[in-house]
Amino acid sequence: MLQKIILLWWFFSLGFGVESRELKFPKGFKLGVATASYQIEGGWNADGKGTSVWDTLTHDHPELIADHQTGDIACDSYHLWKEDIANLKNLKVDHYRFSLSWPRILPDGFSNVINPEGVKYYNNLIDGLIANKIEPMVTLFHWDLPQNLQNLGGWTNPIIADYFADFARVAYKIFGDRVKYWITINEPASICLGVYEYDDGAPAFVKSPGIGSYLCGKTILLAHAKSFRLYDTEFRAAQKGKVGITIDSIWGEPKTNQSQDIEAAEREMQFGLGWWAHPIFAPQGDYPKIMKTIIAQNSKSENFTKSRLPLLTPDEVKLIQGTFDFFGLNHYHTGLISNKKFPVDTSPSYIKDKGTEVSANPDWKPSPKIVPWGFRKLLNWVKKEYNNPLVIVTENGYGDEGGVDDKDRVLFLKVFMEALLLAVLDDGCNVSGYTVWSIMDNMEWRSGYTVKFGLYDVNFTDPRRGRSPKISAQFYQNVVKTRTLPEK
Numbered sequence: 001m002l003q004k005i006i007l008l009w010w011f012f013s014l015g016f017g018v019e020s021r022e023l024k025f026p027k028g029f030k031l032g033v034a035t036a037s038y039q040i041e042g043g044w045n046a047d048g049k050g051t052s053v054w055d056t057l058t059h060d061h062p063e064l065i066a067d068h069q070t071g072d073i074a075c076d077s078y079h080l081w082k083e084d085i086a087n088l089k090n091l092k093v094d095h096y097r098f099s100l101s102w103p104r105i106l107p108d109g110f111s112n113v114i115n116p117e118g119v120k121y122y123n124n125l126i127d128g129l130i131a132n133k134i135e136p137m138v139t140l141f142h143w144d145l146p147q148n149l150q151n152l153g154g155w156t157n158p159i160i161a162d163y164f165a166d167f168a169r170v171a172y173k174i175f176g177d178r179v180k181y182w183i184t185i186n187e188p189a190s191i192c193l194g195v196y197e198y199d200d201g202a203p204a205f206v207k208s209p210g211i212g213s214y215l216c217g218k219t220i221l222l223a224h225a226k227s228f229r230l231y232d233t234e235f236r237a238a239q240k241g242k243v244g245i246t247i248d249s250i251w252g253e254p255k256t257n258q259s260q261d262i263e264a265a266e267r268e269m270q271f272g273l274g275w276w277a278h279p280i281f282a283p284q285g286d287y288p289k290i291m292k293t294i295i296a297q298n299s300k301s302e303n304f305t306k307s308r309l310p311l312l313t314p315d316e317v318k319l320i321q322g323t324f325d326f327f328g329l330n331h332y333h334t335g336l337i338s339n340k341k342f343p344v345d346t347s348p349s350y351i352k353d354k355g356t357e358v359s360a361n362p363d364w365k366p367s368p369k370i371v372p373w374g375f376r377k378l379l380n381w382v383k384k385e386y387n388n389p390l391v392i393v394t395e396n397g398y399g400d401e402g403g404v405d406d407k408d409r410v411l412f413l414k415v416f417m418e419a420l421l422l423a424v425l426d427d428g429c430n431v432s433g434y435t436v437w438s439i440m441d442n443m444e445w446r447s448g449y450t451v452k453f454g455l456y457d458v459n460f461t462d463p464r465r466g467r468s469p470k471i472s473a474q475f476y477q478n479v480v481k482t483r484t485l486p487e488k
């Protein structure tokens with residue numbers, strides 16, 4: 001008998017029991033969905049809106065967008081926001097994460113002129129959400145920079161941090177009586193690397209590998225910090241909201257057990273996530289030490305007079321450190337990381353600095369695109385590295401070619417939420433919310449409408465932009481309702 005009990009205990013402790021375990025979201029855990037202004041709104045020049053870098057890029061260089069399309073109409077949410085609210089209500093989500101279009105509110109980018117029609121649009125949306133008991137979670141910046149500010153050098157010009165803070169003040173002042181969750185900036189790495197390292201964002205043709213990317217990074221950190229601090233001094237007492245930043249990260253799994261690959265994987269995480277998180281969330285602040293050391297060394301051997309990484313002064317370190325009420329985390333992929341050494345005379349770049357190579361493992365189950373254990377490891381890494389901060393998963397989702405029979409998306413969401421719950425319940429990760437990207441198919445940046453992430457299908461050939469629920473919408477609705485993941 002005793003032998004049998006021991007055997008049973010051993011069997012369950014190995015994790016074989018997980019399959020049949022009912023996983024329930026803890027009380028108060030928030031489930032939501034997300035979008036971003038340029039990707040859904042359309043109305044690109046409606047009612048006094050100014051031009052953003054994405055308007056300029058898609059109009060001037062359609063050849064750079066996979067299907068040569070624009071976000072001029074997109075899901076037409078500028079006109080169809082009531083339908084969006086009806087769909088959110090149908091899903092019964094706790095929160096809706098959406099972003100403000102900076103040039104819709106401040107057409108020139110500057111806060112001296114406010115567009116009343118832009119303000120009205122977001123007031124309607126926010127009031128509509130609250131009337132339906134859906135918490136608005138507002139991103140101030142999800143990539144649609146006013147073209148006027150790009151003309152001044154965009155994020156490589158440190159002055160943009162001040163203009164961003166001015167924009168944040170306008171938003172807090174007008175919407176902060178009702179908005180209690182603010183995300184300053186979405187995915188700094190996608191902005192700085194997308195535009196300056198890989199030429200895969202907007203604007204195009206301003207590549208400046210290993211230099212522009214880091215200038216952009218410093219301005220973004222300062223923009224975030226300044227807008228957080230001004231919430232503290234001018235708004236927090238009356239509005240009592242929470243302010244955070246959203247950082248995206250892959251999980252970097254060492255390709256082999258060799259120490260050089262293990263170290264490379266750690267470098268990948270520090271250069272990818274630590275670049276942003278260390279200055280804000282680590283008690284000592286500043287960039288990760290390894291970034292400072294390697295970029296200084298590389299810069300020296302390339303004959304630069306100082307590091308290509310613009311250092312943070314002690315005052316700037318202090319300004320940035322601790323500027324969070326929560327950690328917004330976006331996660332999609334896991335990569336295999338190996339060490340890669342570049343010859344000294346290779347031209348400067350972020351890739352050279354981090355000295356790693358990222359690949360996928362074709363053998364991963366259920367698929368190389370669906371790697372839930374990487375998500376659990378990432379959440380544990382954040383816990384260990386930054387003293388278990390309060391995390392809100394602000395994006396997670398699955399891209400496919402579209403259609404309402406989206407079984408792979410259902411599988412993705414199920415196994416990723418399982419991984420999340422194991423991280424919370426078994427590993428003690430402090431996560432309070434999960435947000436699916438996205439409620440509906442939308443304009444996927446340079447991929448145009450060729451990749452779909454929605455729980456709702458959008459008919460982009462129909463002038464009415466009809467929305468229909470996919471099977472994943474039904475699945476998520478059920479999870480939200482039962483707060484439980486189905487066992488099978």
Ligand code: BGP
Binds near residue numbers: 036330437444
């Ligand atoms: C995030 C963006 C979203 C959306 C999503 C798609 O980086 O914040 O706007 O584009 O990515 O995911 P993927 O990284 O798979 O393209």
